[in-house]
Amino acid sequence: MNSVTSTQDTIQHGSDQGHDSHHGPAKGIKRWLYTTNHKDIGSLYLWFAFIMFLVGGAMAMVIRAELFQPGLQIVEPHFFNQMTTVHGLIMVFGAVMPAFTGLANWMIPMMIGAPDMALPRMNNLSFWILPFAFLILLASLFVEGGGPAFGWTFYAPLSTTYSGDSTALFVFSVHIMGISSIMGAINVIVTIWNMRAPGMTWFKLPLFVWTWLITAFLLIAVMPVLAGAVTMVLTDKYFGTSFFDAAGGGDPVMFQHIFWFFGHPEVYIMILPAFGIISTIVPAFSRKKLFGYTSMVYATVSIALLSFLVWAHHMFTTGMPVYAELFFMYCTMLISVPTGVKVFNWVATMWRGAISYEVPMLFSLAFIVLFTFGGFSGLMLAITPVDFQYHDTYFVVAHFHYVLVTGAIFSLIAAAYYWLPKWTGVMYDVGLAKLHFWCSLISVNVLFFPMHFVGLAGMPRRIPDYSIQFADWNQIISLGGFAFGLSQLIFLALVIKACRKQGEPVADKVWDGAEGLEWTVASPAPYHTFTTPPKIQD
Amino acid sequence: MSQTEHSEYYVPAQSPWPILGAFAFFLIAVGSGTLVAQIGKTGEAGWGQWVLIVGIVAILAMLVGWFRxxxxxxxxxxxxxxxxxxxxxxxxxxxxxxxxxFAAFFGALFYARLISVPWLGGASNNEMTNLVLWPDFQAMWPLTTTPDGTTTQAMGPMGLPLINTIILVISSVTIHFAHVGLEHNKRKQLANMLLLTIVLGCIFLFLQVEEYIHAYRDLGLKLDSGVYGNTFFLLTGFHGMHVTLGTLFLIVMWLRVLKGHFTPDNHFAFQAASWYWHFVDVVWLCLFVFVYVL
Structure with a gap:
């Protein structure tokens, strides 16, 4: 089996530089509004995701400010609920998912030797729906009666019987976000399936491409189910249906089944591309080929398939029959096997490698340790009998922030530090980057680690007040939260500096251990790459 | 596949249509969101309807321009x-x-039939659910009497639904023969079979409207008649919307055929329309079995 890492030396440089005169970037705002270029659209996605990350982060700051002390001091409980809800929605649909899609846009065509995404105009449409969708969601906060306040999971009857006037706006904004995601995923899947350069066979694909292929499949499979869920919420609230109302023969628990049939694959949508990123960065800075490439692919496929069979582990306390609880418990624990394969492979890749600790590697190492930690708390939550204690406590909040912040977000930051020199053509301020890393690493643990303690002690999620005995840890958590939020401004400053080309110009191959087609093109990457496909031999 | 094709891939230049489409989606979402909320609150359509209409016009303009x-x-x-x-x-x-x-709505149907309705009737270990909530409730499907006492009548499979099933199955065959005609460059067969498919699609939609009128007027079967009416109208309604879209799609294809478009080896749009038509047909067969017959 030839992994992608062996292909790079044998590429015959095609005429990819000569075609740039075709149509370079247009001038002014039209470039961004009308663009069909995967790099432009990738940049748009990444900037949009970053802005949303800061907006959602600001909401988290409101939450943490309120929770700094027991009692109610800064915001009304109803506004607090809106903050937890919109924070979740923005981080999931506005930050993490678009950031990964941005990376897919930028990197997949360059990694597989394609001239662009397969459907470039639809690519533009996929992106530009998002700012509009989030404009609606954010504007709904100012509707009379406030924005969505039922949690990002919008459980019925909170979202049906007890929700405000803005619910219809929420439903339609989720609809158009879903349309955007589905079109984005179709584009990724078709690009990978149909646009690979000659000789780029399946088992030479970089793992980032593999993981995105599977992610795109998950997206196409479950985003329509989310559309169905919000549609039923809409008709239940406004048109008198009773899907989630027992009085008409429905069941509020049915909402949870439908939602989590979407929701659980959704959480893998947010982590599989992260696995791809870590599988790219760890070998580069260990100066070894990735250990167990094929097993990585099959592990990813296994995780994706199992993700369809575990949704009800979010619902252990709803009163399901015991045999159902056991089924979902065992299926969930089974996922730790392919995930364990991945962690093993990353560690085995580093084993006896010539490791150097550049910033992308630092974030990747933090990812491996802290994501694994979040995985372990997930394993605890998977055990049905003990989940009855953990359910709806801060332990759950701690768990999914470890896998999403120190997992997905850290991988995104690692990816940015890995590919930013390729995008901008200059090396970013490494001192600032290391400062960002250490500030983030320390503050994120101050922020999320004590959540385990208060959660196990019984502090509930999504409540603006708490018992006095949780006060000390909550103050520490809030301080960690403010520090983590502020640390991200270092990253913002660093990225702006790099985009303004302040830094040392870099070589085509920025990192000496890096492998893959993206390092064979110039830095910064020309507007059009691989207009004619490169030849890839064994 | 991609390994054998080396010719240059067509990457379109800048295009104004996608951003227009995104803006149209924005208008449709804002318009629908406010329209629904306004009707829910005051019973009257407010400014939301105008935003929605502008959005629909914008999306049609986008489709025309983009496809042109x-x-x-x-x-x-x-x-x-x-x-x-x-x-x-x-x-x-x-x-x-x-x-x-559609799987989401079929899932809701199966959940209601197999789990929520029987459990409300006391099945499995839910005897207390029945006794405490609605002790008089009897589990049944179709759910013609809901736990809170709303009553309705079931829509049987005979009559209109069966006729519609036959119509849609025939239309799937006619679109196939249209495709065969296209592949063998028999333009007349193509145009006629396509037109026949469109006519069958329109008849289907007409009969579907008749069936809805029958349900509302004669059977008292309404969108808000409990979970049976909910699943019935949402499944058949979304299917009907897809048939409408598919018929429009086919009409555009027919007009293009009359203008002499499509060759035996270059007819993606036609093929897509045909696939789409087969898809709505298969969905209907599932509907017929699970909503009407069983």
Missing amino acids: DQIIESRTGLHSHQLGVSYRQGMSWFIFSEVMF
Whole structure:
């Protein structure tokens, strides 16, 4: 089996530089509004995701400010609920998912030797729906009666019987976000399936491409189910249906089944591309080929398939029959096997490698340790009998922030530090980057680690007040939260500096251990790459 | 596949249509969101309806402009075989996403039939649920009396639904023969069979409206008649919307056929319309079995 890492030396440089005169970037705002270029659209996605990350982060700051002390001091409980809800929605649909899609846009065509995404105009449409969708969601906060306040999971009857006037706006904004995601995923899947350069066979694909292929499949499979869920919420609230109302023969628990049939694959949508990123960065800075490439692919496929069979582990306390609880418990624990394969492979890749600790590697190492930690708390939550204690406590909040912040977000930051020199053509301020890393690493643990303690002690999620005995840890958590939020401004400053080309110009191959087609093109990457496909031999 | 095709892939230049489409989606979402909320609150449609209408006009303009560009490019030979493969794969995945959309509503139907209604009736270990909540409630399907006492009548499979099933199955055959005609360059067969499919689609939609009138007027079966009416109208309603879209799609194809578009080896749009039509047909067969017969 030839992994992608062996292909790079044998590429015959095609005429990819000569075609740039075709149509370079247009001038002014039209470039961004009308663009069909995967790099432009990738940049748009990444900037949009970053802005949303800061907006959602600001909401988290409101939450943490309120929770700094027991009692109610800064915001009304109803506004607090809106903050937890919109924070979740923005981080999931506005930050993490678009950031990964941005990376897919930028990197997949360059990694597989394609001239662009397969459907470039639809690519533009996929992106530009998002700012509009989030404009609606954010504007709904100012509707009379406030924005969505039922949690990002919008459980019925909170979202049906007890929700405000803005619910219809929420439903339609989720609809158009879903349309955007589905079109984005179709584009990724078709690009990978149909646009690979000659000789780029399946088992030479970089793992980032593999993981995105599977992610795109998950997206196409479950985003329509989310559309169905919000549609039923809409008709239940406004048109008198009773899907989630027992009085008409429905069941509020049915909402949870439908939602989590979407929701659980959704959480893998947010982590599989992260696995791809870590599988790219760890070998580069260990100066070894990735250990167990094929097993990585099959592990990813296994995780994706199992993700369809575990949704009800979010619902252990709803009163399901015991045999159902056991089924979902065992299926969930089974996922730790392919995930364990991945962690093993990353560690085995580093084993006896010539490791150097550049910033992308630092974030990747933090990812491996802290994501694994979040995985372990997930394993605890998977055990049905003990989940009855953990359910709806801060332990759950701690768990999914470890896998999403120190997992997905850290991988995104690692990816940015890995590919930013390729995008901008200059090396970013490494001192600032290391400062960002250490500030983030320390503050994120101050922020999320004590959540385990208060959660196990019984502090509930999504409540603006708490018992006095949780006060000390909550103050520490809030301080960690403010520090983590502020640390991200270092990253913002660093990225702006790099985009303004302040830094040392870099070589085509920025990192000496890096492998893959993206390092064979110039830095910064020309507007059009691989207009004619490169030849890839064994 | 991609390994054998080396010709240059057509990457379109800048286009104004996608951003117009995104803006149209924005208007439709804002319009629908405010319209629904306004009707829910005051019973009257407010300014939301105008935003929605403008949004729909914008999206139609976008579709016309975008597809016009697309057709011109295709007919000037800019599209390679590889691009055609992209389009076909894209359409297949789009149809798969539609399948999953319907799966959500079929899931709701199965959940109601197999779990929530029997449990409300006391099945499994839910005797207390029945006794405490609605002790008089009897589990049944179709759910003609809901726990809170709303009553309705069931829509049987005979009559209109069966006729509609036959119509749709025949239309799937006619669209296939239209495709065969196209592939063998028999333009007359193509145009006639396509027209016949469109006519059958329109008859289906007409009968579907008749069936809805019958349900509302004679059976008292309404959208808000409990979970049976909910699943009935949402499943058949979304299916009907897809048939409407498919029929429009076919009408555009027919007009293009009359203008002499499509060749035996370059007819992606026609093929996509045909796939889409087969898809709505298969969804209907599932509907007929699970909503009407069983």
